[in-house]
Amino acid sequence: MDSNKTLEIGLPKEQFEELDRYIGSLKIDKEDERRTGYLIQVLHKAQHIFGYLPVGVQKFIAENVGVPHSDVSGVISFYNYFTTVPRGKTRISVCMGTACFVKGAGKVLSEFERYLKIKNGEVSEDGKFSIDILRCVGACGLAPVVIVNDKVYGNVTTKQVGDIMALYINEEATHADKK
Amino acid sequence: MSRITINDIQVEVFKDATILDAAKEVGIYIPTLCHLDLEQFNIENKAGSCRICMVDVDTNGRKKMMPACCTPVEEGMVVKTNTPEVVEVRRTVLQLLLSDHPFECLTCPKSLDCELQALAKKFGIYEVTCTGKMSTYEIDHSSKSIKRDLSKCIMCRRCETVCTTMQTVGVLSGFGRGFKAVVAPPEMEPLTESVCVFCGQCVNACPTAALTEINYISDVWKAINNPNKKVIVQTAPAVRVGIGEEFGLPAGTEATGMLTAGLRRLGFDAVFDTNFSADLTIMEEAHELIERVKKNENLPILTSCCPGWINFLEFQFPELLNIPSTCKSPQQMFGAIAKSYYAEKIGVKPEDMVVVSIMPCLAKKYEASREEFIKDGITDVDYVLTTRELAQMLKEAGINLDKLKDEEYDNPLGESSGAAVIFGASGGVLEAALRTAYEWITKKTLGNVNFKDVRGMEGVKEATVDIDGLKVNVAVTSGLGNARKILTKIKKGEANYHAIEIMACPGGCLNGGGQPYIHGDTSILDKRLKAIYSIDESKVIRKSHENPYIKKLYDEFLIEPGSHKSHDLLHTQYFKKNK
Structure with a gap:
């Protein structure tokens, strides 16, 4: 592994090693035309490890999967799920699929934005929270749906926004105490 | 084989053929825009994204509009290509394309060479009826090319x-x-931040002006109009077989004489030839080849005339930086000699001399700006214009190239051999080197100077040349995809070559990124190729080392190939570029 690359973008070496091990475990044949098929799962893993996919990580993936950097960047830019900028520690995702939208997801989103004083796509100044929108998570029966990190909240009303936020603000505070 | 009917004409085509292929077979025209078929190079873009080739298709009673360029034929298909409905669909497609296209045709560099404009004309679009949001992006001027x-x-x-x-x-x-959505380098960064090698094949492929060259015409006009500057010009081999097309002459016209006359009319103080420095390159490169073959070390030697390929090497194969010849390209050699030997001869200070190159190439613009080619603030080459830009300048000046009487190049940097002109075609540099190396090694006259195995448009050509019992394995490759294959072989130690010629553009410089647009018609390239070898045939002197002005240059100035002075002026080095 090229250690210069890790230094260049200031991400921990261990994280690159973890990604390297993962890519290694896939046993990708760099001369096989089908190698691009691995790209999405590698990106998934990488975003899980790093939290986001900056250029340095993209180039690392390009080199190790054996595809041009432009392909990696192109795939990332296509999917909403992938992000090239760091997101908040707590990610709030509001579903704006048709069902959720009809059931008032727009208002729920506005309430989160008002509460956290950030807009959709932004990160709070302390880096703790970020808001994104999603397109249909397939849980239309629960519309409107909000996902916070990996937890799904259904039938969310604007009134519940404060309660949900309180859970995570408290959690943040407890973590801080432990440290 | 499948049988289908197009506009009531029966046609039988191979199973995997498209409707467009079938239509071509029977001479039926279907308009295309996103489709690009570089048949010679086995490259086809059939994204099916523009939908201008829509045709009416009836497959066993199921009727549908389908894009001809990417719909495979099916037995019994009945296709109509020009019903009023089809024409209306195409017109709508054009309207939609134009609804998000700037109306700058008057000031657009691709005006009259734009495939979208041509279609709008063809379909009689005199008014854009669809209006909506327009895409706006910052123009990327970051590179020199x-x-x-x-x-x-x-x-x-x-x-x-x-x-x-x-x-x-x-x-x-x-x-x-x-x-x-756009088509762009990773993360929409400027080209200079990417691994772009500036070969310019994208510019040749672009149907509109989304990709064009960086234009230096006004700088050159300024230099010509500056009375304190001695402005000289050099013309690359492939320019003379391309420029005629810009003036309505048939493809493959040998326009050397008209070209020199035109350049003189533009006001250049002296009109010289890159072919002269191509001969000089051979002197240095053949010398290097013989040294390396004799010692049997650091082989194979790779040619270094093509800056696009050198960029590719520096980005993609940094572990092989030691194997290309250290020779500068003919363009740079010309500049170096002009600003030393020639400047001294005519008593002009190098800083008062401006060297302009006419190149079939966009990477040459980048090459001229490389730091290694700037010494004490003096650049070997000041401005690089493409064949297309020169045509533009001539038109601005009202010079009809096709009407000019042939003129000769000036001396001492204008004389060249047949070996020099073939630099413009894939295989030419190697053939030229072999002509000289053969005679230098054997001390015998080479009777048949034609090494036909290395000629032609094929991506990879191989030959074994017998030089008095010494078997020299050579390869010629053009197109960077083909170069990658050969370089990978070398890296793995699987290649057994002594010398390899590599050109970035498929077919060599005659298909360079700065040549007149061919709009996918690769038969034009065959004609340029023919013209190049016909110029070679017509020359009395066909070996670089027999060029009398080259001999004189060594006698008066450089002493001998590989001398200290040669190294100082004519050789260079390569650097790893970070991906």
Whole structure:
């Protein structure tokens, strides 16, 4: 592994090693035309490890999967799920699929934005929270749906926004105490 | 084989043929825009994204509008290509394309060479009826070679296919999606931040002005009009077989004499030839080849005339930086000699001399700006114009090239051998080197100077040349995708060559990124190729080392190939570039 690359973008070496091990475990044949098929799962893993996919990580993936950097960047830019900028520690995702939208997801989103004083796509100044929108998570029966990190909240009303936020603000505070 | 009917004509085609292929077979024209078929190089872009080739298809009673360029034929298909309904659909497609295209035709560099404009004319679009949001993007002027104006991009992906599939450079790719989607380098960064080698094949492939060259015409006019500057010009081998096309002459016209006359009319103080320095390159390169073959070390030797390929090497194969010849390219050698030997001869200070190159190439613009070629603030070459830009300048000046009487190059930097002109075609540099190396090694006259095995448009050519019992294995490759294959072999130690010629553009410089647009018609390249070898045939002197002005240059100035002075002026080195 090229250690210069890790230094260049200031991400921990261990994280690159973890990604390297993962890519290694896939046993990708760099001369096989089908190698691009691995790209999405590698990106998934990488975003899980790093939290986001900056250029340095993209180039690392390009080199190790054996595809041009432009392909990696192109795939990332296509999917909403992938992000090239760091997101908040707590990610709030509001579903704006048709069902959720009809059931008032727009208002729920506005309430989160008002509460956290950030807009959709932004990160709070302390880096703790970020808001994104999603397109249909397939849980239309629960519309409107909000996902916070990996937890799904259904039938969310604007009134519940404060309660949900309180859970995570408290959690943040407890973590801080432990440290 | 499948049988189908197109406009009541029966046609039988191979099973995997498209409707467009079948229509071509029987001479039926279907308009295309995103489709690009570089048949010679086995490269086809059939993204099916523009929909201008829509045709009416009836497959066993199921009627549908289908894009002809990417719909495979099916037994019994009945196709109509020109019903009123089809024409109306195409017109709508054009309206939609134009609804997000700037109306700058009057000031657009591709005006009259634009495939979208040509279609709008063909379909009689005199008014744009669809209006809506327009895409606006910052123009990328970052490089010395290629200008990107995404507001003119129609998402045909032709550039992406040549960049990624043909050249395996992989800079251009789809980015984003929906209305905001573009074809761009990773993360929409400027070209200079990418691994772009500036071969310019994307510019040749682009149907609009989304990709064009960075233009230096006004700088050159300024230099010519400056009475304190001695402005001299050099013309690359491939320019003379391309420029005629810009003036309505048939493809493959040998326009050497008209070209020199035209340049003189423009006001250059002296009109010289890059072919002269191509001969000089052979002197140095053949010397280096013989040294390395004799010692049997650091083989194979790779040619270094093509700056696009050198860039590719520096980015993609940094572990092989030691194997190309250290010779500068003919363009740079010319500049170095002009600003030393020639400047001294005519009593002009190098800083008062301006060297302009006319090149079939966009990477040459980048090459001229490389730091290694600037010494004490003096650049070997000051401005590089493409064949297309020169045609533009001539037109601005009201010079009809096709009407001019032939003139000769000036001396002492204008005389050249047949070996020099073939630099313009894939295989030529190696053939030229062999002509000289043969005579230097054997001390015998080479009777048949034609090494036909290394000629032609094929991507990879191999030959074994018998030089008095010494078997020299050579390979010639053009197109960076092919070069990658050979370089990978070398890296793995699987190649057994002594010398390899590599050119970035498929077919060599005659298909360079600065040549007149061929709009996918590769038969034009065959004609340019023929013209190049016909010029070679017509020369009395066909070996570089027999060029009398080259002999004189060594006698008066350089002493001998590989001398200290030669190394100082005519050789260079290569550097790793970070991906």
